[in-house]
Amino acid sequence: MIRILRELWLFFWRDLSIARTYRTIFVLEAIQALFGAAMFYYVARFVDTPALRHALPQGGSYFAFSLVGFVFLDYLNAALDTFDRSLEEARDNGTLEQLLVTQTSLPVFVAGSAIYPFAATTLRIVVYVAWGATLFGFPLRAANWLAVFAVLLATLLAFSGLGILSAGYLLLFKRGNPAKWFFLGVSSVAGGMLFPVGILPDWLQLVARLNPVTYALDAMRASLLGGAGIAALWRPLAVLLLFAAALLPLSMSVFAWSLRRTKITGTLTHG
DSSP states (O other), X not given: OHHHHHHHHHHHHHHHHHHHTTHHHHHHXXXXXHHHHHHHHHHHHHHOOHHHHHHSTTSOOXXXXXXXXXXXXXXXXXXHHHHHHHHHHHHHTTOHHHHHTSSOXXXXXXXXXXXXXXXXXXXXXXXXXXXXXXXXXXXXXTOOHHHHHHXXXXXXXXXXXXXXXXXXXXXXXXXXXXXXXXHHHHHHHSSOSSSOGGGSOHHHHHHHHHOHHHHHHHHHXXXXXXXXXXXXXXXXXXXXHHHHHHHHHXXXXXXXXHHHHHHHHTOTTOO
């Protein structure tokens, strides 16, 4: 266990050391976060009405509803894109083969490659929410932070499986997985990111009920805006954890098979 934790730390430190050489990016991302929060605030002022507030799950402002959906999209993008990007970077800089012939196990390699991107995404979301709370009245007083953390963890576990599957596709076909973008497109409409699922047609509401993104967003808004505790969120958390339990082992098996296949064909480092 100590060796595994040390390997995970080394993966994180490697990525952090690379990121520290581009310090200007942190400043630019903080400014971008300010513009993003401001955009949603002024859009919300334009569309916010008493009828809309009544339709929102927590009965709050559209600004709070939409900002949570937007930052959640950032997390979903990280879960789906992190493994592809880490794989491409390791392949392009020539370290992929060296990493895979060490004693580092496949799960540690996959998890280690994701730690820094997820940490950076978390920091970016904290900046978004901080701008929203400081300048635009984003409500944080009711937040249940333990439940927020539980929802984030369950969400990352649930959707990391899709990202690992996408990385396996990239190994085999040397190009991005189109299914990933299809899933993001469906989720942006039938996931409750920027508008309540209840306004959709019945058939799209059915799609939303089958989409784990809906459960993740409902739980996030309930814990962050409504102060709901873990006990009150047992149903969406159970859905997300069941999704993770089914998908993570499958995705790791597919990724391992893809890796063996590319080693046999000699195409592991081909772009």
